[in-house]
Amino acid sequence: MGSTAFRLSWFPTFTSDRGVGWSGVNATDRDSLKAVLAKKYIKSKNMFFQKSHLAWLILLPIVSFIYDSRSVEPYQDVRFLFTVFFLSIHSILYFYKNDNIYFVKSRTGKLFFGAGILFSIWAVVTSFFAVNYYQALIPISRILIFGLLVYFMLASFSKIKSWAVYFKIFTLLVLFHAFVGICQTAEIAFTGVPGNWQPNGFMGHRNLFGSYIAAGLCFPIFLFVKEKGFWKWLGAVVLFVCLLAIAFSQTRAAWMEVVLTLLVLLLGWVGINGLSDVKHLARPITAGLLAFLLIVIVAVFAGPEVKSSIGKRLASFAKINAHGPETDEAVGSVQFRFRNWGQTVEMFKDHPLTGVGLDNWKVVVPKYGLGGYPVDAGLRVRARPHNVYLKILGEMGLVGFLLFVFVLITVAYTSVKNIFSKKTKKEDRYLFLFFGTGYFVFLFDMIPSFSVARIEQNILFAFFVAAILSLHEKQEKGKHVRPLYFNKIYCATLGFVHLPPPAPSPKRGEPALDAQNLKWRSIIIAGSAAILLYSLVMSFSRYKFDKNFKNIIDNNKAGNYKNTIRQIAKAKSIFHKLNYFGEPVELFSAEAYISENKYGSAINELEQALIYHPNSAKILSTFGTVYMTQREFGEAAPYFERALKFTPFDVSIKRELAVCYFNLGRYRACMELLQTFDIKGVGNLEAMYERSLEEVYGQ
Template identity: 25%
Template sequence: MTIQPWEKSSSLKWPIIVIGVLAISFGAFIGMIVGYSPNVYLPIAAAVGFIVAILTLANLEFGLLAFVFMTYIRLYNIIELHGGPSLQLPFMAFLVLLILIHWVIERHFPEISIKLVVLFSIFGVSTFLSYLYAGNMVDAQDALETFIKGGSVAVIVGLIFTKKEYMRGIVWTLVLVGGILGSVSVFQYLTSSFTNDFWGFGTAVVENIVGGTNDYRLSGSLGDPNLFAMVMVVLVPLALERAFTEKKKILKILAIYALIVIVMTIVFTFSRGGFLSLLVVIGFLVLWKKPPLTYLLIGLVLFILSFSILPPSYTQRMATLTDVFSQDTTEMRNEVSFRGRFSEAGVAWIMFRDHPIIGVGPGNYNSEYMNYSRQLGWDPRVEARGAHNLYLEVASEQGIVGLTIFLFILYSVFAGLVRSSRKFKKLNQPGLADMSIALMIGFAGYCTASIFLHNIFPYYLWMLIGIAFSLEKIADNEIKNPQIGITTPVIDGSLNE
């Protein structure tokens, strides 16, 4: 993959001057950090940040890939964990500044997806209206700010991801994140290094496994095992697509390795939602690739046999999923985790029933939980709780208005990726078509896991939405100009190699 530099223009002196000024300013900032910070890790992080900034100045595509990498691996939070400054907003502002500079120099504003902007704006208006009627304005303001930041992630991705050649880099960046986090997690589990957080990339928490059994569950860089499983599930079809498509052996091996450690990590989180999401992803992959019946039978046998080598507590925990279909609701409520989830879902429904139009306000589910949970009497915990269901969370906090808009956004992602795949096939670009389907399947895994999780880290969701809408926009542009589809090399594992 080749990253093209800025196009030459008659105004070439201006970007050179801007790069020089920004580089000197950033270098002075780094020098101040190195000089005044007692933290030994901070100067290293600052030096790496300086290099990333310079490379981003030289090439905006690199900035996009760095943005995707840092967001998905949660590098910003890890830097803060070690006493460093929050760099997420500064880096986002830096990217916006570069986009504006490109606009001035090239006199051409990026063709961002209008659908993304419109839907984000409408959902933003709905969120703001709900905010005005919130009971706890502090929590509502925090939620509103988080939404704006999350949506900004999608918009920034949309402004930079305007060329089809960038897609392969984005997919490989995500697979690389999965390989890194998966390697740390697998090593951590196999060596029982649970007290070592590996600089924040490999946290583990002691939680209930089944019944009265507690044990370590891997939570990666997110600090929550269920959320960690959810974001790793997204990467399974992307890694598999690269393993099938790449031409170079080293890249194919790397993709296969990433796929293995990603799947193992999902297992080691002991997440039931992650397990079900993985099954959904595997089901979609089977429908997509349509392997021969022999391969399916072999895969089924290997899947069944894998349970014999897994920890007994894992199989016992997954077996509790059948309790959902049990006729004995008392038995379900006696299971620690299920009891809490039933209470949280019941509370969300009551909130929605009492405030059906615009909900109780963004971020107000947690603060209102205790007032409603007393009515049910299912949950003995005296603490604020999350909804543990993204859709119930949106319904309870933003009512039918917010839920309808949100579901339409998700539908638009799936429909858009399917359309993108068909258009790229029509243009004889099967590589991009496969990446579109792989991203759609990964997003399906995320949406499945969201049945069991609320939106604690919205950056993942909005970044995936931004990538999906941008890809559809690129496909539309390719269709409008058939010559591009004819003259441009097919994007597969050997593009620009």
């Protein structure tokens, strides 16, 4: 009530000689009104605190469906911006409505957030050693936002009474996503959604689509196993639809995650109920038989194209080749991953402590060898190694990798420990099992894929983390927890910040609990505000950058180079230099300048582009084009040669370099280069080849 009185102290207290104030309201009525308002205020605060967990039932469904096709990356930017904005509103309401904010009490929770804070700090440190430190700005923001998501979810879940609403809403969510994917496969709806090979749902990438559905399998399975009546059979139907969508996604990682989900649930079920309870094992076994039935249905009724693709991907598990470019996409993608993983390890060996900096993998990896077909042909660029663990190892070094793994193991250990602990309530053990299953799917998906690359995946992952930690906090409630030596920690870290002085303490030399909470409240509010402000600036500027970048790309494709030149200044950003594919704005502005015969401006743009991405074959070949257009073949040839080292099967670069060699009188080099690709029917190249033969052999 003390804080309530403080909040109501702004009421007028003027009274006349007759004891009347507030335009005729007497003092007694005024006090009664204050009491009524105070009760309503407290009731509204309690209502918010009790219902705040429902915010995540709003955030995740909205974020997983919105996209903006006007951006270079239609999904990532707008979804991250919306999440940061939503979290900002939620944090304002949370801190305003709660005087005593949530503090993590369990040792596991403290270890999680402590290691997470160190991981964030190390991410900032490693960015100073990066080739392009601008690339680290958004990943740092996403790491911090993930931490805030887990914290606010933990605070919300501390008052939750039933988890059933989450399982029901998220079951409906994965059902709709799976339905969208099936419609895309049948080409009856949602085919205009941007992205790569369909079905990709509303994820823009079929790997992300398959992994998202696989991570959400725990929700319908829970309803199928634990609920009764309508929700039980809805869970069975949703499970079938989700498995069908995963099969059609042609995502091998998701297929393996289905098997992982069933194995984890089966082992956990045995751990909770024992082997003797056959009745409890019947439902998980039924789910496994349902998956087997689904495979039969797909094999029999799927169209020839889908059936062929699924067959190739199943066969690719046994066709892992180690050498040579592959034109078979299903087999080649497996080799592509192994090659990237090996090059990432080499990258780590060269930068064992700090790595190459967050999101600099795409900038540095061309130095470590070829990417395989179609990267070596210049048809695709490498944006990630398709392994989150190795990406962290290569970009943040050993320290960052160990902190990252420690954070993940902390939650995994907590989940497994409570599943098999007889001290934990049986119903809570089931919750640990199902939430832990979703969590382990994410951990597995980080090996062959990149599930945490998107904010909607991060929100679901944060939900599993917060749910496990929240359940563990309740289990630890009432147990002795090692005391937090507040004075030492505070003075060693944030003592320089002016915070409210401690109240009189019952023990000499120790601050009272209220004062301690008040200080940490100020620290948490200040830290949250700084993170959200930074993330709002980063997310909005990134969204604006990619939208303007898309306009530049569209203008160049349409041949509107004058419009490109006019929009160059608008497209450039203080904080962001490369798009999702590792291309700087300066590359496209240089192409526009070349088309307008402004070669000096084009060279200036390319010099800047080369600073942001010194290992880009496209930038180097464009540099060569500038000089070759001016017939400065001696200047152009070295750039084409450097570009060809990164994309040795790029025919366009070979063709330009052959022209340079021919005009420089290097006929043998020209002849040998022209022999590496098909020149039949290309008149000028055939003539160059004949002339080179004459010059070399005298024929």
